[in-house]
Amino acid sequence: MLKIAVYGKGGIGKSTFSSNLSAAFGRAGKKTIQVGCDPKHDSTFTLTGNLIPTVVEVLSGCKFKTDEIERDEIIFKGKFGVDCVEAGGPPAGAGCGGYVVGETVKLLEKFGVYKDYEVMIFDVLGDVVCGGFSAPLQHSEQVIIVATNDFDSIFAANRIATAIGIKQKTGGGTLAGLVANRASNAELVGPYAARIGSSVLTVIPENDGVRKSRLTAQTVFEQDPTGFIGGPWTNLAQRLLAGVPLVVPTPIPERELFSQLGAD
Amino acid sequence: MLKIAVYGKGGIGKSTFSSNLSAAFGRAGKKTIQVGCDPKHDSTFTLTGNLIPTVVEVLSGCKFKTDEIERDEIIFKGKFGVDCVEAGGPPAGAGCGGYVVGETVKLLEKFGVYKDYEVMIFDVLGDVVCGGFSAPLQHSEQVIIVATNDFDSIFAANRIATAIGIKQKTGGGTLAGLVANRASNAELVGPYAARIGSSVLTVIPENDGVRKSRLTAQTVFEQDPTGFIGGPWTNLAQRLLAGVPLVVPTPIPERELFSQLGAD
Numbered sequence A, B: 001m002l003k004i005a006v007y008g009k010g011g012i013g014k015s016t017f018s019s020n021l022s023a024a025f026g027r028a029g030k031k032t033i034q035v036g037c038d039p040k041h042d043s044t045f046t047l048t049g050n051l052i053p054t055v056v057e058v059l060s061g062c063k064f065k066t067d068e069i070e071r072d073e074i075i076f077k078g079k080f081g082v083d084c085v086e087a088g089g090p091p092a093g094a095g096c097g098g099y100v101v102g103e104t105v106k107l108l109e110k111f112g113v114y115k116d117y118e119v120m121i122f123d124v125l126g127d128v129v130c131g132g133f134s135a136p137l138q139h140s141e142q143v144i145i146v147a148t149n150d151f152d153s154i155f156a157a158n159r160i161a162t163a164i165g166i167k168q169k170t171g172g173g174t175l176a177g178l179v180a181n182r183a184s185n186a187e188l189v190g191p192y193a194a195r196i197g198s199s200v201l202t203v204i205p206e207n208d209g210v211r212k213s214r215l216t217a218q219t220v221f222e223q224d225p226t227g228f229i230g231g232p233w234t235n236l237a238q239r240l241l242a243g244v245p246l247v248v249p250t251p252i253p254e255r256e257l258f259s260q261l262g263a264d
């Protein structure tokens, strides 16, 4: 089983990347589940065509007694045979933002989900890798960081790399690589990935159809049935199935990152 | 004393906005302190010209015994008479990301900082408004949310508005308004602000000098000594000193936000 955690700063394109990757695995006949771990709870929107009920909504409906929750209350069928889950998040300002992500990971374990799927993808907010937001690191074998050629997304990637280094000591996943999204090349992401001992898995260009996917609720494979636009995802799914090198990254000291990348 | 908390999603321009606002208050002769509350610890970079030592660095140096810390170990002099503090953040993956922000707010209270300044600005990461990241809400009277005309920053603004509603019940600050940054108008921010019972304080255009300020370490008032580019900040500082209406916002149900703002 491939257990993948996708991290990156908010708005960088994690959900878009994850959904199209899940779809690519589904099209390759692999039984796949995608778990959205962002309070924004729209990770699986293009796979289901709507905003599915979140774990936090279901938990609130039964006064947070996880024993009372059935599997089909939180796992929904999506396109290409991909099953979908959305953790959601407690309202901002109340409790720990990552709490529900941690609970979701535990619930899936309780349902024995790990043995039912060939691919599992966690799509996680990476601005703070603390509390429940770091739980998916513990339950995955490989991590993909989505960034672009700008300071903020690489700074967030460096913090995620730090968290990977810490969590892998207790069995957490290691780094498969970085994805440069909405980019024509990897001019900043590439040197950074190499510097931390990793590499760029793929570069995904800016694409207008993808930009509107939150409105059209389509994956790249529906937007372009020829599979051309979906190329980067189909190719990456094949490579991940074949196995890519996994490393424990060596993050760059933050102050050095500033002097190297300073301004966009 | 004006106690202002500036919130917004990561990378939206909170620090740029805060530093120029602090500079505008300083130029108006008001004794001002700016407190960076983002693990990125670059909030006051254009005010000091460098990355000042963070509270977390100072705390780690004395095994987190806050009693041993002196005021001048964490408060540094910046331009225009603005004093600067950076909370910093624990390494990602270790403990609560917001912990240090909470500790910083407590330390400043211990030093009696609240009575020494006429203006205090907290610059806070707004992706998750939980743990210590919500502490500045408790210690401020008014909140300014920085957004732009896109879905992600408005979704984050809505979560921040939710947190304001919760924290104001125990004495937390209320909403002064939203700022549309890197925008030529407030076409999405405006209707959203009105919808939650607030308004747009100012629209700040995209500006190349501002974009490079992380490299040049300059506020707008050094880039343009005529004060023209700094106009929005000078004007807003005056209005905040005169007093703007403060409201308890009524956030929009999240699913409604999706149907209204769906795609960029």
Ligand SMILES: Nc1ncnc2c1ncn2[C@@H]1O[C@H](COP(=O)(O)OP(=O)(O)O)[C@@H](O)[C@H]1O
Pocket (backbone or CB within 6 Å): A008, A009, A010, A011, A012, A013, A014, A015, A016, A017, A181, A182, A204, A205, A206, A207, A208, A210, A211, A212, A213, A214, B263, B264
């Ligand atoms: N390669 C791309 N080209 C164009 N738009 C993109 C691309 N990747 C993501 N987007 C757009 O960026 C926005 C944020 O993407 P999303 O996947 O929701 O980010 P995240 O999950 O990291 O918050 C969405 O509107 C999405 O359509």
Ligand SMILES: Nc1ncnc2c1ncn2[C@@H]1O[C@H](COP(=O)(O)OP(=O)(O)O)[C@@H](O)[C@H]1O
Pocket (backbone or CB within 6 Å): A263, A264, B008, B009, B010, B011, B012, B013, B014, B015, B016, B017, B181, B182, B204, B205, B206, B207, B208, B210, B211, B212, B213, B214
């Ligand atoms: N009005 C603007 N015009 C151009 N660039 C801007 C503007 N506001 C912010 N920026 C740039 O955006 C980047 C992120 O801004 P920053 O203030 O660091 O965001 P935050 O503090 O919210 O993470 C910086 O490179 C900054 O120079």
Ligand code: SF4
Pocket (backbone or CB within 6 Å): A095, A096, A097, A098, A099, A128, A129, A130, A131, A132, A133, B095, B096, B097, B098, B099, B128, B130, B131, B132, B133
């Ligand atoms: S651990 Fe992280 S997610 Fe939880 S309260 Fe602290 S800052 Fe928020």
Ligand SMILES: [Mg+2]
Pocket (backbone or CB within 6 Å): A014, A015, A016, A038, A040, A042, A043, A123
């Ligand atoms: Mg997402």
Ligand SMILES: [Mg+2]
Pocket (backbone or CB within 6 Å): B014, B015, B016, B038, B040, B042, B043
């Ligand atoms: Mg900042």
